[in-house]
Amino acid sequence: MPGDPGWGAPRIHGGLLKLGIDIGESSVSKYMVRSRRPPSQTWRTFLENHAQQLVSIDFGSSYFKETRHTACTQDSHKPQ
Secondary structure (H helix, E strand, O other): OOOOOOOOHHHHHHHHHHOOOOOOHHHHHHHOOOOOOOOOOOHHHHHHHHHHHHHHHHHHHHHHHHHHHHHHHHHHOOOO
């Protein structure tokens, strides 16, 4: 039954009414077991798993900025 999507609060509520149990549908849905989602990854775990890639991306971007800056300043100091 838990895997069957047809067994929602409205269906269970109707079944209980047929049995003579007077209860509101909201009460039925309140006490139904909700499916748990698997826990998501924390930021700490993410950073530990991807630290090497993040560091290499950072060094790569600063290398290219420095190279471009050096090339621009060398061109401006050339004698004409």
